[in-house]
Amino acid sequence: MTESKSGSGLRIAMISxxxxxxxxxxxxxxxxxxxxQVKYVLELAAELGRHPEVSQVELLTRQxxxxxxxxxYARLEEPIADNAKIVRIPFGPKRYLRKEALWPYMEAxxxxxxxxFRRTGLPHLIHGHYADAGYGGAQLARLLHLPFVFTGHSxxxxxxxxxxxxxxxxxxxxxxxxxxxxxxxxxxxxxxxSLIVTSTSQEVEQQYEVYEAYMPERMEVIPPGVDxxxxxxxxxxxxxxxxxxxxxxxxxxxxxxxxLTLARPDDRKNLEALVRVYGKSAELQRLANLVLLLGTRDDxxxxxxxxxxxxxxxxxxxxxxxxxxxxxxxxSHVSTxxxxxxxxxxxxxxxxxxxALTEPFGLTLLEAGACGxxxxxxxxxxxxxxxxxxxxxxxxxxxxxxxxxxxxxxxxTEPDQWTKWSENGxxxxxxxxxxxxxxxxxxxxxxxxxAAAAEPDLAEGKKRRRxxxxxxxxITDLDNTLTGDDAALAEFADLLRSQxxxxxxxxATGRRLDDARKLIHQxxxxxxxLLSTSVGTELHxxxxxxxxxxxxxxxxxxxxxxxxxxxxxxxAGLFPQSDKEQSQFxxxxxxxxxxxxTLGKIKRILREAGLRVKAVLSLEIFxxxxxxxxxxxxxxxxxxxxxxxxxxxxxxxxxxxxxxxxLRGRTLGVVVGNYSPELEKLRKLPRIYxxxxxxxxxxxxxxxxxxxxxxxTIPNDRIE
Ligand code: GLC
Ligand code: MG
Numbered sequence: 001m002t003e004s005k006s007g008s009g010l011r012i013a014m015i016s017x018x019x020x021x022x023x024x025x026x027x028x029x030x031x032x033x034x035x036x037q038v039k040y041v042l043e044l045a046a047e048l049g050r051h052p053e054v055s056q057v058e059l060l061t062r063q064x065x066x067x068x069x070x071x072x073y074a075r076l077e078e079p080i081a082d083n084a085k086i087v088r089i090p091f092g093p094k095r096y097l098r099k100e101a102l103w104p105y106m107e108a109x110x111x112x113x114x115x116x117f118r119r120t121g122l123p124h125l126i127h128g129h130y131a132d133a134g135y136g137g138a139q140l141a142r143l144l145h146l147p148f149v150f151t152g153h154s155x156x157x158x159x160x161x162x163x164x165x166x167x168x169x170x171x172x173x174x175x176x177x178x179x180x181x182x183x184x185x186x187x188x189x190x191x192x193x194s195l196i197v198t199s200t201s202q203e204v205e206q207q208y209e210v211y212e213a214y215m216p217e218r219m220e221v222i223p224p225g226v227d228x229x230x231x232x233x234x235x236x237x238x239x240x241x242x243x244x245x246x247x248x249x250x251x252x253x254x255x256x257x258x259x260l261t262l263a264r265p266d267d268r269k270n271l272e273a274l275v276r277v278y279g280k281s282a283e284l285q286r287l288a289n290l291v292l293l294l295g296t297r298d299d300x301x302x303x304x305x306x307x308x309x310x311x312x313x314x315x316x317x318x319x320x321x322x323x324x325x326x327x328x329x330x331x332s333h334v335s336t337x338x339x340x341x342x343x344x345x346x347x348x349x350x351x352x353x354x355x356a357l358t359e360p361f362g363l364t365l366l367e368a369g370a371c372g373x374x375x376x377x378x379x380x381x382x383x384x385x386x387x388x389x390x391x392x393x394x395x396x397x398x399x400x401x402x403x404x405x406x407x408x409x410x411x412x413t414e415p416d417q418w419t420k421w422s423e424n425g426x427x428x429x430x431x432x433x434x435x436x437x438x439x440x441x442x443x444x445x446x447x448x449x450x451a452a453a454a455e456p457d458l459a460e461g462k463k464r465r466r467x468x469x470x471x472x473x474x475i476t477d478l479d480n481t482l483t484g485d486d487a488a489l490a491e492f493a494d495l496l497r498s499q500x501x502x503x504x505x506x507x508a509t510g511r512r513l514d515d516a517r518k519l520i521h522q523x524x525x526x527x528x529x530l531l532s533t534s535v536g537t538e539l540h541x542x543x544x545x546x547x548x549x550x551x552x553x554x555x556x557x558x559x560x561x562x563x564x565x566x567x568x569x570x571x572a573g574l575f576p577q578s579d580k581e582q583s584q585f586x587x588x589x590x591x592x593x594x595x596x597x598t599l600g601k602i603k604r605i606l607r608e609a610g611l612r613v614k615a616v617l618s619l620e621i622f623x624x625x626x627x628x629x630x631x632x633x634x635x636x637x638x639x640x641x642x643x644x645x646x647x648x649x650x651x652x653x654x655x656x657x658x659x660x661x662x663l664r665g666r667t668l669g670v671v672v673g674n675y676s677p678e679l680e681k682l683r684k685l686p687r688i689y690x691x692x693x694x695x696x697x698x699x700x701x702x703x704x705x706x707x708x709x710x711x712x713t714i715p716n717d718r719i720e
Pocket of ligand 2 (some may be wrong): 011163477478479654655
């Protein structure tokens with residue numbers, strides 16, 4: 001780490017959670033989750049680290065301890081480049097998990113990351129990549145009052161639609177891909193982000209558009225860079241690379257120009273059309289060889305059915321058109337073969353073709369172009385931008401065989417034009433698509449956002465003040481959790497008192513502060529050490545009810561209660577609660593579930609009105625609208641962070657929707673037996689105990705379950 005930069009300068013926390021991320025020899029393509037995104041975040045982190053404005057980039061990912069993937073992914077820290085490093089956060093099971101299996105552990109990620117930040121200080125900015133880190137990063141940003149940047153990489157709703165178009169069965173899709181959870185996470189990320197980085201303008205128009213929180217003014221098209229240290233043009237006298245040997249067995253005359261494509265065997269890539277076009281064109285066959293680099297396979301019979309089908313179709317077409325000696329399709333390659341093959345194709349005065357049905361970005365086109373290979377590409381998203389910027393080839397309608405043939409023939413038969421396209425690609429990619437350029441534009445936007453953001457109040461979180469005395473804390477809801485069984489309540493109160501100052505006591509309730517205090521008094525409970533009231537929008541401590549100032553300062557962010565009332569005023573089945581239930585940061589309704597829209601629909605109405613709020617449903621009939629930075633999941637985390645409590649020392653108990661947020665955290669959760677249906681979904685999460693006992697009896701049961709008053713144990717730390 002260079003001395004000069006430390007201290008001042010921007011500290012950026014990138015988050016990219018799934019797949020296998022390591023700084024050296026990235027295992028791209030090893031599985032479906034380790035692909036373009038992994039490369040993107042590593043290169044971005046390295047480049048940002050080089051910029052003088054940046055003091056440190058941390059790329060947070062998951063720690064994986066699993067023999068099947070090797071020891072690199074278990075290292076807690078790994079340098080990437082100057083001022084850039086990977087930080088691996090342990091959360092969930094130790095073994096490798098595919099991305100769809102990470103969802104239940106996201107709250108654990110958030111809490112683990114909080115303690116990491118508490119140890120090392122706060123970044124200036126959080127940048128989440130993909131839905132999972134989008135959700136986790138957005139939660140952290142809300143909680144820590146930090147600006148948030150989001151890059152979706154691909155979006156769930158779009159992918160789902162595509163799969164549905166291929167007419168799959170919707171229910172199975174949900175099970176495999178968890179689209180509902182993913183889309184909700186994406187909405188939250190989009191809603192929280194001050195900046196959304198996309199790679200193409202098509203992504204903005206056609207992909208983010210279908211999201212309710214879509215705000216075009218917060219989106220920027222900043223294309224990723226090409227790694228120019230790998231992708232450069234050939235020079236005279238280069239020795240033949242190893243990949244050349246892999247082609248010779250296929251080709252009768254390997255000196256002919258190459259028509260090269262490189263793609264995963266995937267329906268959308270439209271590879272059969274390419275083979276068909278070549279197969280039907282005597283002219284193309286006379287002029288050039290066709291080279292297909294279609295991923296890596298061992299035994300093609302063992303591939304996923306979709307991939308296998310594409311490959312079988314390609315092989316069949318080669319046979320049907322009798323293309324032996326003219327088409328090469330090597331079984332496998334390593335990542336360094338790719339630039340070598342582009343250079344070989346350039347030397348042959350060949351052409352790169354991408355005939356995909358849709359192509360949101362198309363990094364291969366840029367890489368081929370950077371090596372000096374002219375392009376023929378599908379007339380869609382990414383290629384349109386690339387060819388408009390670089391003028392290094394032709395766009396074609398991928399459904400028009402004749403147009404594809406014509407374009408390929410043109411590139412192969414007009415040598416002057418070929419040279420021009422080749423040179424344009426080399427200079428154009430260097431001008432428009434370098435990571436340096438990406439980072440310059442990114443930092444320009446980000447610096448502005450950071451400057452505009454208020455200094456986070458928790459920045460001084462390192463002081464490690466402690467709440468007085470106690471070393472563990474019980475936080476419980478009031479209505480129907482503490483109340484409802486007087487005998488059990490009295491027992492609970494006695495239990496608490498018997499612990500003296502060792503155990504802190506907190507209340508988290510939907511009630512207002514005045515109302516909550518009255519009830520606490522009536523019930524004869526000890527005075528709480530902390531009170532989170534009005535559905536986690538107000539936070540007070542101790543006997544004197546000292547307000548939490550850092551909380552107070554930030555809660556109002558984006559809060560527009562009058563607009564909330566206006567937007568929800570016309571919605572059927574919603575009835576405002578009485579004035580004494582309303583408070584500064586909470587607008588509450590009673591709803592008639594028979595008439596009112598679902599909670600999902602209500603959230604959509606709010607988002608579409610441009611309101612950034614949280615909607616919380618309790619006991620199926622109480623609806624609270626609160627600020628995005630409110631809610632017990634944040635208020636409780638806020639105080640743990642601020643006072644330096646680890647979640648393992650905190651037991652939380654509740655019965656209904658407005659307790660859900662705090663129950664989801666890494667704290668030890670207890671759901672009392674009389675819980676309402678909104679909480680059923682928590683069963684899938686770790687650290688949630690569903691008590692049989694109801695009301696305060698359930699809390700006592702939970703205290704025993706975790707052995708909370710003695711040596712704490714967490715039997716449900718893991719779910720499988
Ligand atoms: C309490 C509050 C009410 C709120 C409900 C659910 O009953 O008094 O306003 O809607 O909790 O959070
Ligand atoms: Mg309750």
